Amino acid sequence: MEDPLHGYGGEVRRVLEELGLRVGDRVRVVRGGEVYEGILMPRYALAGKQIIVVKLDNGYNVGVKWEPGVRVERAEKPRQGARRGMLSAEVVFPPPRMAEDKPPVSIISTGGTIASRVEYETGAVRPAISSEDLVHIVPEITETARIEADILYSIFSEDMTPKHWEGIVEAVAEKFRKGARGVVVTHGTDTMGYTAAALSFAFRSLPGPVALVGSQRSSDRPSSDAAFNLRAAVLVAAQAPFAEAVVVMHGETGDTYALAHRGTKVRKMHTSRRDAFQSINAPPLARVYPDEQRIEIIDGRYREPGELEVENGFDDKVALVKMYPGITGEVIDMFVDKGYHGLVLEGTGLGHFPNSTIKAIERAVEEGLAVVMTSQCLFGRVNMNVYSTGRRLLAAGVIPGDDMLPETAYVKLSWILARTRDPGEVRRLMLTNLAGEMNPRHTLELYPRWYHG
Amino acid sequence: MEDPLHGYGGEVRRVLEELGLRVGDRVRVVRGGEVYEGILMPRYALAGKQIIVVKLDNGYNVGVKWEPGVRVERAEKPRQGARRGMLSAEVVFPPPRMAEDKPPVSIISTGGTIASRVEYETGAVRPAISSEDLVHIVPEITETARIEADILYSIFSEDMTPKHWEGIVEAVAEKFRKGARGVVVTHGTDTMGYTAAALSFAFRSLPGPVALVGSQRSSDRPSSDAAFNLRAAVLVAAQAPFAEAVVVMHGETGDTYALAHRGTKVRKMHTSRRDAFQSINAPPLARVYPDEQRIEIIDGRYREPGELEVENGFDDKVALVKMYPGITGEVIDMFVDKGYHGLVLEGTGLGHFPNSTIKAIERAVEEGLAVVMTSQCLFGRVNMNVYSTGRRLLAAGVIPGDDMLPETAYVKLSWILARTRDPGEVRRLMLTNLAGEMNPRHTLELYPRWYHG
Numbered sequence: 001m002e003d004p005l006h007g008y009g010g011e012v013r014r015v016l017e018e019l020g021l022r023v024g025d026r027v028r029v030v031r032g033g034e035v036y037e038g039i040l041m042p043r044y045a046l047a048g049k050q051i052i053v054v055k056l057d058n059g060y061n062v063g064v065k066w067e068p069g070v071r072v073e074r075a076e077k078p079r080q081g082a083r084r085g086m087l088s089a090e091v092v093f094p095p096p097r098m099a100e101d102k103p104p105v106s107i108i109s110t111g112g113t114i115a116s117r118v119e120y121e122t123g124a125v126r127p128a129i130s131s132e133d134l135v136h137i138v139p140e141i142t143e144t145a146r147i148e149a150d151i152l153y154s155i156f157s158e159d160m161t162p163k164h165w166e167g168i169v170e171a172v173a174e175k176f177r178k179g180a181r182g183v184v185v186t187h188g189t190d191t192m193g194y195t196a197a198a199l200s201f202a203f204r205s206l207p208g209p210v211a212l213v214g215s216q217r218s219s220d221r222p223s224s225d226a227a228f229n230l231r232a233a234v235l236v237a238a239q240a241p242f243a244e245a246v247v248v249m250h251g252e253t254g255d256t257y258a259l260a261h262r263g264t265k266v267r268k269m270h271t272s273r274r275d276a277f278q279s280i281n282a283p284p285l286a287r288v289y290p291d292e293q294r295i296e297i298i299d300g301r302y303r304e305p306g307e308l309e310v311e312n313g314f315d316d317k318v319a320l321v322k323m324y325p326g327i328t329g330e331v332i333d334m335f336v337d338k339g340y341h342g343l344v345l346e347g348t349g350l351g352h353f354p355n356s357t358i359k360a361i362e363r364a365v366e367e368g369l370a371v372v373m374t375s376q377c378l379f380g381r382v383n384m385n386v387y388s389t390g391r392r393l394l395a396a397g398v399i400p401g402d403d404m405l406p407e408t409a410y411v412k413l414s415w416i417l418a419r420t421r422d423p424g425e426v427r428r429l430m431l432t433n434l435a436g437e438m439n440p441r442h443t444l445e446l447y448p449r450w451y452h453g
Numbered sequence: 454m455e456d457p458l459h460g461y462g463g464e465v466r467r468v469l470e471e472l473g474l475r476v477g478d479r480v481r482v483v484r485g486g487e488v489y490e491g492i493l494m495p496r497y498a499l500a501g502k503q504i505i506v507v508k509l510d511n512g513y514n515v516g517v518k519w520e521p522g523v524r525v526e527r528a529e530k531p532r533q534g535a536r537r538g539m540l541s542a543e544v545v546f547p548p549p550r551m552a553e554d555k556p557p558v559s560i561i562s563t564g565g566t567i568a569s570r571v572e573y574e575t576g577a578v579r580p581a582i583s584s585e586d587l588v589h590i591v592p593e594i595t596e597t598a599r600i601e602a603d604i605l606y607s608i609f610s611e612d613m614t615p616k617h618w619e620g621i622v623e624a625v626a627e628k629f630r631k632g633a634r635g636v637v638v639t640h641g642t643d644t645m646g647y648t649a650a651a652l653s654f655a656f657r658s659l660p661g662p663v664a665l666v667g668s669q670r671s672s673d674r675p676s677s678d679a680a681f682n683l684r685a686a687v688l689v690a691a692q693a694p695f696a697e698a699v700v701v702m703h704g705e706t707g708d709t710y711a712l713a714h715r716g717t718k719v720r721k722m723h724t725s726r727r728d729a730f731q732s733i734n735a736p737p738l739a740r741v742y743p744d745e746q747r748i749e750i751i752d753g754r755y756r757e758p759g760e761l762e763v764e765n766g767f768d769d770k771v772a773l774v775k776m777y778p779g780i781t782g783e784v785i786d787m788f789v790d791k792g793y794h795g796l797v798l799e800g801t802g803l804g805h806f807p808n809s810t811i812k813a814i815e816r817a818v819e820e821g822l823a824v825v826m827t828s829q830c831l832f833g834r835v836n837m838n839v840y841s842t843g844r845r846l847l848a849a850g851v852i853p854g855d856d857m858l859p860e861t862a863y864v865k866l867s868w869i870l871a872r873t874r875d876p877g878e879v880r881r882l883m884l885t886n887l888a889g890e891m892n893p894r895h896t897l898e899l900y901p902r903w904y905h906g
Contacts (some may be wrong), residue, residue: 156842158805161779190801191778251905253897259905270900271803271833278903287906298906319784320777322799324863325644326614326769334787346775348643350724352611380724389609410777444706447723448901450731452704452712453740453751 007043012050012066028075029064036062037075103181105145105237108171111155112188114215114226138227145238157188162314165198169312176308182208182237189214196263197411199245200435205309206243211236213248216274225274231290232258242302250274258288264408264437281403282439315417320410322346329360342370342413346406351382352389365397370426374401374409399430402438460496465503465519481528482517489515490528556634558598558690561624564608565641567668567679591680598691610641615767618651622765629761635661635690642667649716650864652698653888658762659696664689666701678727684743685711695755703727711741717861717890734856735892768870773863775799782813795823795866799859804835805842818850823879827854827862852883855891
């Protein structure tokens with residue numbers, strides 16, 4: 001069972017327990033002449049600080065310092081009319097102290113679990129809380145950086161489209177233009193890997209890191225990984241030596257370290273674990289220790305900071321088609337007939353599709369579609385010269401995707417096709433390592449160690 | 454560099470080296486009045502035996518014992534007309550000795566790399582050699598079982614379709630009806646996992662194990678894993694206590710052990726490594742040590758031998774559709790409009806598709822298609838009650854796929870839809886654990902250990 005008073009200790013915990021209060025209950029905290037009424041939130045801050053966190057009805061969180069004269073009581077559900085604006089934003093207390101000597105880091109919120117809260121009536125999670133809220137829930141980040149926070153979107157990441165990638169690229173670029181040292185993008189985890197790849201291609205050069213971060217449990221659940229991940233992401237944005245788009249998420253199930261994964265090599269590999277994000281066919285870029293404010297580089301082959309260079313724009317007439325036994329040329333035809341510009345095939349093994357589909361693939365190429373081959377094995381490298389099927393596919397005009405993730409190849413092709421539709425140029429760019437999406441050197445340890453009893 | 458005389462030692466090796474011969478060269482071996490001319494093959498047999506293996510022009514391999522009076526010489530390329538039938542099959546020597554007291558095991562060859570040879574002119578691999586050949590190349594298997602070998606297909610596994618699954622099911626059933634203790638199916642590795650799942654559903658009960666086996670390097674390459682895997686598969690067929698369809702392949706890069714993976718839980722996870730096959734969300738069933746003729750059970754939850762019960766037949770109007778950011782309802786519509794009967798969605802995270810596609814999914818369900826949700830994370834379990842997107846998909850009639858691999862869910866739906874099209878019955882069967890395709894208990898160690906520097 002999860003602790004019903006997660007993060008609370010000492011005197012505050014004793015008082016809350018006496019009142020039979022649990023996280024999620026409605027409470028009223030009275031301090032001097034001020035009344036803070038709302039939902040009791042879990043605490044993720046450094047241990048030992050005696051603070052009660054309440055989510056007000058206007059959506060803001062307040063942290064009220066527990067000191068003589070402060071009292072807390074159970075509150076009833078508010079009447080409908082009293083829901084909004086009962087307390088205005090300016091009573092939020094205490095505002096995080098922004099140290100002027102810290103590097104400026106911008107947080108752009110796009111939605112997802114890290115910015116979501118549980119609906120207490122239904123138990124479901126909806127994207128709701130703001131970046132400002134995050135700062136209040138995780139005040140430690142203000143010790144690492146001078147934080148500025150904005151909401152760009154408030155959507156689940158399964159609803160992200162190439163158009164949203166363009167919006168994120170623009171918002172991040174704007175922050176760097178205004179002098180940010182690094183940018184944190186909070187994002188739903190479902191398609192965070194795709195967005196990380198999109199940013200990797202769109203930013204030809206960056207003045208600092210872009211850290212995408214999310215959480216696997218919502219930020220007002222006691223078991224949430226939101227705080228740890230956010231602290232790690234802010235640390236990366238403020239201090240990392242690389243200037244790439246990375247995903248920063250838990251490295252293991254505990255709160256020891258997070259990992260910064262290169263945006264073109266990262267994939268969500270588990271539906272629910274905190275360490276769901278893993279690098280495939282490449283080592284992670286760095287281990288990140290937020291408690292010790294330390295970043296340990298694993299892979300020194302990273303991009304250094306440079307001038308901001310943006311090439312924004314993604315073609316949304318690209319599809320990812322996964323091979324399965326029995327797939328027919330008809331499936332390829334459907335995309336050709338609908339006017340698609342490109343297809344990333346997720347073939348089997350070294351990069352194969354059934355021989356019965358090759359005629360349809362040939363036709364797709366003839367009609368001007370760019371067709372790229374990747375492997376559903378995920379690990380390893382496409383090699384289409386070994387078997388006759390592969391050689392026939394190459395002859396049909398298929399572009400081999402090397403060791404690229406199918407997801408990354410999809411994003412890359414979408415990005416390329418927004419720049420050029422010239423077949424030779426598309427091929428040249430697909431075969432060029434633009435953002436570390438291909439790793440020429442696979443060492444044995446990159447293949448994970450599986451459980452064999 | 455690979456050993457150009459792989460497997461040869463002692464006196465034979467010295468003689469071959471003196472002649473400057475390498476595996477792949479054309480040789481002539483003269484023994485008494487008999488002449489064996491063909492390609493020098495690598496040796497995979499037990500060390501110490503002095504035998505030269507030659508692939509004759511008729512496709513058969515001979516193993517000629519090195520003894521006084523035998524001599525070997527380099528041969529020239531044969532004239533075109535002399536290629537076939539230069540030596541008839543009956544000179545093959547020595548025929549593997551079939552011990553009558555060993556358990557009867559049938560080998561059914563369907564093609565793929567394990568039954569392929571390199572075309573020396575082009576360097577490409579084509580499926581060509583027969584099951585009989587395998588027995589000659591790997592004579593040790595006759596020490597484990599009384600082998601009977603047949604060719605069913607000679608195709609690459611990327612060309613396998615649900616119709617081929619039906620043919621394999623029928624052939625395997627026939628072998629059991631004729632008294633086989635176990636059956637080995639040699640198969641290309643690309644779609645071996647899918648076929649293993651197909652056999653798992655089609656055999657409701659089995660008298661013994663069905664071991665699918667393949668190789669990642671062709672059997673006449675020095676680095677081939679064909680011999681080791683075949684020995685392990687024959688051992689499983691002859692001795693394993695479980696009566697399930699399993700994939701038997703290398704467990705690590707050396708020749709220490711193979712693994713027997715449950716057919717519904719196995720996936721090819723690497724394009725080229727020998728240990729490409731891994732169990733996902735479940736432990737492998739057993740470790741297999743062919744050198745020691747020993748099988749070590751890892752997971753005791755296996756099916757015991759029983760009467761043969763076959764329910765053959767797969768619906769080929771099922772598709773596997775992988776989600777990517779920007780996918781539209783149009784993609785779902787295309788399959789509905791083409792008269793498909795079922796769709797397995799490979800969604801993101803806990804089982805999500807974009808909210809913009811839900812109307813199309815609703816329509817698919819209304820038009821009678823079965824729609825099943827799985828996760829492209831591969832690891833973990835679908836849970837569609839956590840987020841509003843998931844609940845909307847459930848309300849639209851989507852069937853959650855639990856912790857099933859997308860590939861296994863695809864095969865299962867194809868098998869179910871060949872039995873019934875009744876929506877309630879399809880749902881009931883999809884939610885029922887029919888062949889170990891769902892594992893109710895995920896222990897932490899099932900998630901592999903990734904390289905973190």
